[in-house]
Amino acid sequence: QVHVVESGGGSVQAxxxxxxxxxxxxxxxxxxxxxxxxxxxxxxxxxxxxxxxxGSSAQYADSVKDRFTISRDNAKSTVYLQMTSLKPEDxxxxxxxxxxxxxxxxxxxxxxxxxxxxxxxxxxx
Numbered sequence: 001q002v003h004v005v006e007s008g009g010g011s012v013q014a015x016x017x018x019x020x021x022x023x024x025x026x027x028x029x030x031x032x033x034x035x036x037x038x039x040x041x042x043x044x045x046x047x048x049x050x051x052x053x054x055g056s057s058a059q060y061a062d063s064v065k066d067r068f069t070i071s072r073d074n075a076k077s078t079v080y081l082q083m084t085s086l087k088p089e090d091x092x093x094x095x096x097x098x099x100x101x102x103x104x105x106x107x108x109x110x111x112x113x114x115x116x117x118x119x120x121x122x123x124x125x
Contacts, residue, residue, distance in 0.1 A: 001026050001027070001114070002024055002025070002026045002027045002032060002098045002114040003024065003025045003026045003114070004022050004023070004024045004096045004097070004098050004114055004115070004116040005022065005023050005096075005116055005117070006020060006021070006022050006094065006095070006096045006116045006117065006118060006119040007020070007021050007022075007023070007119060008020040008021045008119060009094060009119030009120045009121045010120075010121070010122070011122040011123075011124065012086055012121075012122070012123055012124075013123070013124050013125075014086060014087055014088055014123055014124065014125050015085060015086065016086050016123070017082070017083060017084045017085075017086065018083045018086065018121060019080055019081065019082050019083070020036070020080065020081040020083070020094055020096075020119060020121070021078055021079075021080055022034065022036075022078065022079045022080075022081075022096030022116060023076075023077060023078050024077045024078070024079070024098055025077065029074055029077035030053055030054070030074040031053060031100060032053060032098040032099060032100060033050060033051065033052050033053055033098070033099055033100070033101065033102035033104070033105065034050065034051055034070075034072060034079040034096065034097065034098055035047070035048070035049060035050030035051070035070075035096075035097045035099070035104075035105045036048040036049050036050070036070065036079075036081050036094055036095065036096060036097070037094070037095045037097060038090075038092035038093065038094045038095065038121075039092055039093050039095070039118075040089075040091060040092040040093075043092075045095070046061065047061050047105060048060070048061055048064055048068065048081070048094070049061065049064065049068055049069075049070040049081060050070065050102065050105035051070045051071065051072050051079065052102045053102070054074075055071065055072050055074075057102070058070050059105055059106070063089075064083075064090075067083065067084050067085045067086075068081060068082065068083050068084070069081070069082040069084075070082075079096065081094070083121070086121075086123045087123060088123050088124065088125050089123075090121060090123050091121060091122050091123050092120075092121060093118040093119065093120050093121075094118060094119050094120075094121055095115055095116055095117075095118045096115070096116040097113055097114060097115050097116070098113070098114040099112065099113045099114070100112065
């Protein structure tokens, strides 16, 4: 079992920045790929970004590429999502995930994915 807890959400004006953090516990953090999803009201949950166990590979949704950066610190068992040039359409609840399979974030099903409770990000125009 892996327990993940998000933090760092809040309200910001368009063009601003926020950094989300996700602290993991329960298993060896460096064995897990980590990712972020988001869900806006009335929308399905959508992939945002993911990073492999070592941090050597990352992938992004087209909508956030060149604005968001995912990183991890295995010594702190924490993954980060640096968000810049925020837009009102980035408003959503952001969820952190952990899985042994990095390919999950490319669409390969995985039965064991751990989810956090989410953190709200609100971007005003």
